[in-house]
Amino acid sequence: MQRLLLTAATVMAMTAPAWAQADLDIDGVVTYEEVLVAYPDVTAEDFAAMDADGDGVLSADEIAAAQDAGLLAAPAE
Ligand SMILES: [Ca+2]
Numbered sequence: 001m002q003r004l005l006l007t008a009a010t011v012m013a014m015t016a017p018a019w020a021q022a023d024l025d026i027d028g029v030v031t032y033e034e035v036l037v038a039y040p041d042v043t044a045e046d047f048a049a050m051d052a053d054g055d056g057v058l059s060a061d062e063i064a065a066a067q068d069a070g071l072l073a074a075p076a077e
């Protein structure tokens with residue numbers, strides 16, 4: 001867990017797109033666990049609403065759509 005938090009801090013220090021800051025293991029998709037690190041208030045229901053294709057992870061497009069829809073705020077700079 002400590003390593004995960006350190007990774008999050010490192011990623012957030014980089015100038016990456018907002019969604020990429022949540023993708024802690026840089027595999028191109030964001031899991032619910034990764035969302036919770038950046039957005040602790042997101043519920044499983046919120047995540048399911050954002051997961052448009054229902055594959056259990058959020059793609060960059062799904063995150064962009066969620067941010068456009070106001071479901072997911074961009075991380076504070
Ligand atoms: Ca990931």
Ligand SMILES: [Ca+2]
Nearest residue numbers: 051053055057
């Ligand atoms: Ca998905």
